[in-house]
């Protein structure tokens with residue numbers, strides 16, 4: 172047992188079933204969205220894990236692969252799941268071309284185990300293995316990531332989730348039937364290329380959950396009336412207001428610990444700032460396919476250019492005719508909005524997916540990025556996480572097209588200005604003609 176534990180690797184980007192503990196304290200294990208939990212071995216009462224930092228190929232969605240850095244074959248790395256009070260030993264082997272370290276975000280631990288290269292330990296050089304060892308003192312929701320060349324290594328996908336279950340019934344940690352977790356991360360990968368641009372600071376083009384983008388993100392499948400917990404950590408460079416349809420939830424915990432019951436309030440959207448984690452909980456008591464997504468509308472899009480002019484209302488048919496003479500494949504788009512993007516068959520470069528896509532039972536969902544669906548079903552068996560397919564709404568409960576007579580709309584006549592009435596009547600409406608200046612002295 173003195174030797175290193177065999178590192179487990181995962182080649183599939185699918186959501187793996189929960190890892191039910193076969194030794195130690197029993198708990199309801201988490202399900203990592205499009206991820207997995209690391210197995211461990213017991214060694215004289217210590218839970219031993221082996222993480223290998225290495226280059227990986229991550230399928231971000233069917234049809235798009237990224238060359239990332241991660242742990243044990245995937246980005247993010249495996250979820251580490253332990254119980255409060257467990258003594259944990261983690262071997263970290265570095266197979267990257269540069270040095271690294273791992274910081275255990277949110278943990279109470281001896282200072283020298285905090286993983287800040289240069290500050291609390293020497294960096295782990297390529298080819299070397301370091302050992303971290305501490306007790307999981309506090310139950311809750313945590314994450315891990317490098318604290319060495321952090322900008323590069325996080326932009327390349329190095330991160331993972333950590334859950335510490337309470338060792339006994341905890342007054343602030345409820346038992347739940349479903350416990351999901353995932354990290355918010357983002358990449359800047361030009362269409363047709365494979366490696367993230369690590370110098371990007373804000374204008375990322377792929378907004379992902381566990382390095383997956385819609386329609387590559389699995390649905391969260393639960394049974395009607397299940398109590399559901401979803402744990403989310405943000406390792407991007409901006410905040411994400413995460414929004415659930417059809418239910419209200421409580422924020423029951425953060426990476427700082429469980430929230431006192433008196434301090435919880437209902438939400439349908441919770442903002443998760445950079446470096447924060449949120450635990451949300453709700454009773455899934457409405458059957459259906461409920462959208463679950465970041466509420467920043469640009470974060471539910473896939474690779475797109477942002478420096479494109481708005482063309483709504485512009486008639487550019489005559490321009491298009493001239494361009495088509497030069498570029499026969501040229502397509503007019505954007506005149507009526509961008510929804511055409513979801514359906515158009517424009518040739519894409521290899522290794523990218525459309526900006527907005529995803530076929531639902533009623534047509535294109537016109538989404539990408541940070542979007543998934545919580546599927547609540549009466550017939551979902553306890554412990555069954557398989558996808559039940561599309562929800563079939565009872566007849567008469569789906570929005571439908573009005574086929575009656577159209578009345579002339581009654582226009583509301585403005586009566587504004589009563590609270591602070593103007594002294595004089597407003598000036599007559601004027602029509603302006605704007606001429607742009609020509610050169611320095613022109614008007």
Ligand SMILES: [Cu+2]
Pocket residue numbers: 378410411412465466467470541
């Ligand atoms: Cu977002």
